[in-house]
Amino acid sequence: MLLRCAAGGSGTRVKAMDSLDVTVRETETVELSLWRRLRTDAVRVAEEEAGLAPFLYDAILARNGFGPALAALLVRKLADRAMPEDRLAAVVRDAMDADPSIVEAAAADLAAILARDPAADGCLTPFLYFKGYHALQWHRVAHWLWRGRRRDLAHFLQSRVSEVFAVDIHPAVPVGRGVFIDHGTGVVIGETAVIGNDVSILQNVTLGGTGKEHGDRHPKVRDGVLLSAGAKVLGNITIGAHAKVGAGSVVLKDVPGCATVAGVPAKVVGWCRGEPAPALTMDQSLQQGDYSI
Numbered sequence: 001m002l003l004r005c006a007a008g009g010s011g012t013r014v015k016a017m018d019s020l021d022v023t024v025r026e027t028e029t030v031e032l033s034l035w036r037r038l039r040t041d042a043v044r045v046a047e048e049e050a051g052l053a054p055f056l057y058d059a060i061l062a063r064n065g066f067g068p069a070l071a072a073l074l075v076r077k078l079a080d081r082a083m084p085e086d087r088l089a090a091v092v093r094d095a096m097d098a099d100p101s102i103v104e105a106a107a108a109d110l111a112a113i114l115a116r117d118p119a120a121d122g123c124l125t126p127f128l129y130f131k132g133y134h135a136l137q138w139h140r141v142a143h144w145l146w147r148g149r150r151r152d153l154a155h156f157l158q159s160r161v162s163e164v165f166a167v168d169i170h171p172a173v174p175v176g177r178g179v180f181i182d183h184g185t186g187v188v189i190g191e192t193a194v195i196g197n198d199v200s201i202l203q204n205v206t207l208g209g210t211g212k213e214h215g216d217r218h219p220k221v222r223d224g225v226l227l228s229a230g231a232k233v234l235g236n237i238t239i240g241a242h243a244k245v246g247a248g249s250v251v252l253k254d255v256p257g258c259a260t261v262a263g264v265p266a267k268v269v270g271w272c273r274g275e276p277a278p279a280l281t282m283d284q285s286l287q288q289g290d291y292s293i
Helices: 030-048 050-061 066-078 085-098 101-116 124-129 131-147 151-165
Strands: 167-169 187-189 206-208 232-234 259-262 267-271
Touching: 030 050, 030 066, 030 101, 030 124, 050 066, 066 085, 066 101, 066 124, 066 131, 066 151, 085 101, 085 131, 101 124, 101 131, 124 131, 131 151, 131 167, 151 167
Parallel strands: 167 187, 187 206, 206 232
Antiparallel strands: 259 267
């Protein structure tokens, strides 16, 4: 029986998913299966593109596991004069050692990309080059710092991630597993937002407040939600499980589970019809007949 990598809130153990092309052994975790594929792909590309061989050796082939390779890659992307590689590496190592779920979630996020993004032609490309993925994994480290009340350093990382990747997520925000931030550019997520499992977020999405009030003021995004390109979700509202927010919409009220909303302000234009969660299908279109120009 062929088993495939499973992304999402159920963790990173293997289960059957025909939509993924990462074949794993029955006793493997997704993390181990991805690492096996990353090494195989790195060897192949190094042979095909000799100029990339030193980079691939340092990024993948010289590392002893998915977590160490991810840590080294993240550090290389973000280091600068103010925070050189050795100091950043110590922060990431401490976070991953103290909270193994950071690496487990990173594996689930990578598996989610492979399942949902047709531009991901294998494990290696999104792992090395997708900045939405890199920004999310740095956020997981910053969130660990935030929960440990090391908030100045968490804010420093938030700022650097925003500068380097154009993704701005407040370090207080809890994020589930199997989350896919596609492209990443322009994504802004405010302090009291919550993001569930198996959520997909496209470029220029905002989860923001409606003014300058304090307290709980940002959206709560439940499992399986698709936030299409340019969607603005504002205020302490809930986007119910398996809902879809249309591209360019402005959402100011709660969205029921399974609803599709679109427009400015957004209104319900459709409902689930037994298909998989919108975040998994990545279908940004609206149901035929629900919307016309």
